[in-house]
Amino acid sequence: MDLATDYMGLALRNPVVASPSPLSQTVDGVRRLADSGVGAVVLFSLFEEELRREAVADARLVEAGTESFAESLSYFPSVAEQEAGPRRYLSLLERVAGAVDVPVVASLNGTTVGGWVDYARRMQEAGAAAVELNVYYVAGDPNVSGREVEQRHLDILTRVKETVSVPVAVKLSPYFSSPGEMALRLDRAGADALVLFNRFLQPDIDTDTLAVVPTIDLSTPAEARLPRTWIALLRGRVSAALAATTGVETAEDVVKYLLAGADVVMTASALLRHGRDHVSTLLDGLTAWMDRKGYASVEEIRGLLAVPADAHEADYQRTGYINAIGEGKRAYSHW
Numbered sequence: 001m002d003l004a005t006d007y008m009g010l011a012l013r014n015p016v017v018a019s020p021s022p023l024s025q026t027v028d029g030v031r032r033l034a035d036s037g038v039g040a041v042v043l044f045s046l047f048e049e050e051l052r053r054e055a056v057a058d059a060r061l062v063e064a065g066t067e068s069f070a071e072s073l074s075y076f077p078s079v080a081e082q083e084a085g086p087r088r089y090l091s092l093l094e095r096v097a098g099a100v101d102v103p104v105v106a107s108l109n110g111t112t113v114g115g116w117v118d119y120a121r122r123m124q125e126a127g128a129a130a131v132e133l134n135v136y137y138v139a140g141d142p143n144v145s146g147r148e149v150e151q152r153h154l155d156i157l158t159r160v161k162e163t164v165s166v167p168v169a170v171k172l173s174p175y176f177s178s179p180g181e182m183a184l185r186l187d188r189a190g191a192d193a194l195v196l197f198n199r200f201l202q203p204d205i206d207t208d209t210l211a212v213v214p215t216i217d218l219s220t221p222a223e224a225r226l227p228r229t230w231i232a233l234l235r236g237r238v239s240a241a242l243a244a245t246t247g248v249e250t251a252e253d254v255v256k257y258l259l260a261g262a263d264v265v266m267t268a269s270a271l272l273r274h275g276r277d278h279v280s281t282l283l284d285g286l287t288a289w290m291d292r293k294g295y296a297s298v299e300e301i302r303g304l305l306a307v308p309a310d311a312h313e314a315d316y317q318r319t320g321y322i323n324a325i326g327e328g329k330r331a332y333s334h335w
Contacts, residue, residue: 001287002297005039007264008130008167008192008241010103012039015298016254016282019245019266020044020107020134023276027095033271034100036279039264041104043096045134046089046119048110086119090126097127105169109134112152113159120160120168130167130192133160137173138200146177153182154189161190169193169243173200174226183234193241194234195266196227218269223247228260235261235306249273251285258286261303 003014018038023029025044033041089106097104106128108116120131133156139149153170160168168190174197176182183194204215224247231242244262247253249270257265270278295301 001290002299003283003287005263005298005302006241007040007103007243008169010040010129010167012103012264013037014039014283014286015258015262015264016279016286017042017243017264017266018271018279019268021268021272023268023271025092027092027099030096030104031099032276033279034102036276037283038102038279040102040129041096041100042107042132042266043089043093043104045107045109046086048108048112048114048116090122093123093128094126097129103129105130105132107132107134107171109136110156113156116156117159117163121163124164124166128166130169131160131164132169132171132193132195133157134171134198136198136200150176150182150185154185157186157189157191167192169195169241171195171198171245173198174230175200179230180233180237183230183238183240187238187240191240193243193263194238195243195245196230196234197246199223199246218272219246219248220269221247221249221253224253224256228257231257231262232260232306235303236309248282251282251289254282254286255289255301258298258302259305261306263302 005012005015007015007017014037016038017040018024018033019042021044023033024041030041030043093104093106104127106120106123106126108119108123108131110116116133120133123131135153135156137149137152139146153172157168157170170186170191170193172179172182172186172194186194199219201214201216203212205211206213224244227244227246231244234242241263242261243264243266244257244260245266245268248257248265248267254265267282270282274281290296290298290301293301
C-alpha cells in the first residue's frame with residue numbers, strides 16, 4: 001500500500017500531518033510525533049506580538065548601551081518570556097529539523113507585514129522545510145473593508161515569497177465574501193499551499209462573574225464539512241496544494257478529505273484527545289479502507305469526489321443545497 005504523497009514539493013511518507021498544538025513545543029514532543037508516523041509536523045505558531053516584544057527589548061538594550069551592566073540586565077525579558085519568545089522558537093526549530101526524518105514546517109501567526117519577512121527568512125535559515133503563514137485577522141473595525149482584509153493577506157504572502165526560497169503555505173479563514181476568489185488570488189500570488197480553514201476562537205460569557213472569558217474548543221467532525229466543500233470546489237482550479245484542517249477525528253475523516261481533493265490532512269484536536277499514538281489508528285484505518293476498496297495508492301483516491309472541472313460551481317452548490325433541504329424535510333416530517 002503506497003501512502004506517499006507530495007505537499008508543496010515536499011515528499012511525505014503519508015498524508016497525515018500534525019498541525020500546530022502544544023504537542024510540538026519541545027524537541028521530544030516533535031520527535032514523538034515523528035515516531036508516531038505522521039508525514040510532517042507543523043510547529044506551534046510564533047505570534048506577531050512576540051516579535052514586537054523582542055524588538056522592544058532589543059531597542060531598550062541598545063538605548064542602555066552607555067549604562068552600567070547591572071542596569072542593562074534589567075532590560076532583558078523574564079525567563080518566562082524568553083522561553084516563549086522568538087529566539088527560543090528558532091532554537092527549537094533548528095534542533096528539531098536535525099532530529100527528525102520528516103519535514104518540519106514553521107508557522108507564523110499575525111496580521112501585518114511587520115516582522116513576518118525577517119522571521120520567515122530566519123526560519124528558513126534554521127532549517128524549516130516550509131513556512132506556514134497563519135494570517136489570523138478578525139476585522140472587528142466596521143470601517144475596514146473586505147478588500148483591505150484581502151490585500152493584507154496578499155501583501156504578507158508577496159513579501160515573504162520575495163524573501164524565502166522554501167515553500168510558503170497560507171492558512172485561511174472561511175469568512176471571506178468569496179473564499180474561492182481569494183484562493184485564486186493567493187494562488188496567482190505564488191502560494192505553494194492553501195490550508196483550509198483556520199478556526200476563529202470566539203470568547204464565551206460567564207454569567208456568574210459577568211465576564212468575557214477566552215475558550216478553546218477542540219474541533220469536531222461536523223466542522224469538516226465546510227473546508228471539505230471548498231477543497232472539493234478548488235481541486236483542479238488552483239495549482240497550490242490543498243491542506244485540510246479541522247474536524248479530523250477518525251480514519252473516515254481522513255478518507256473523506258482525500259476524496260474531496262486534499263493533498264494532506266492535518267490534525268491536532270484528535271491527537272490532543274487521544275494522544276500521539278492515534279496517528280497509527282488513522283493510518284491503519286486509511287490503509288484498511290483502501291485495501292477494502294481495491295486502491296493501491298493515495299494518489300488513486302485523491303479528488304475522486306471533487307467538483308468536476310466542467311461543472312458550473314454556483315449551480316452545483318445550489319443543487320446540493322436544495323437536495324439537503326429536501327432530505328431535512330423528509331427526515332423531520334414526523335414532527
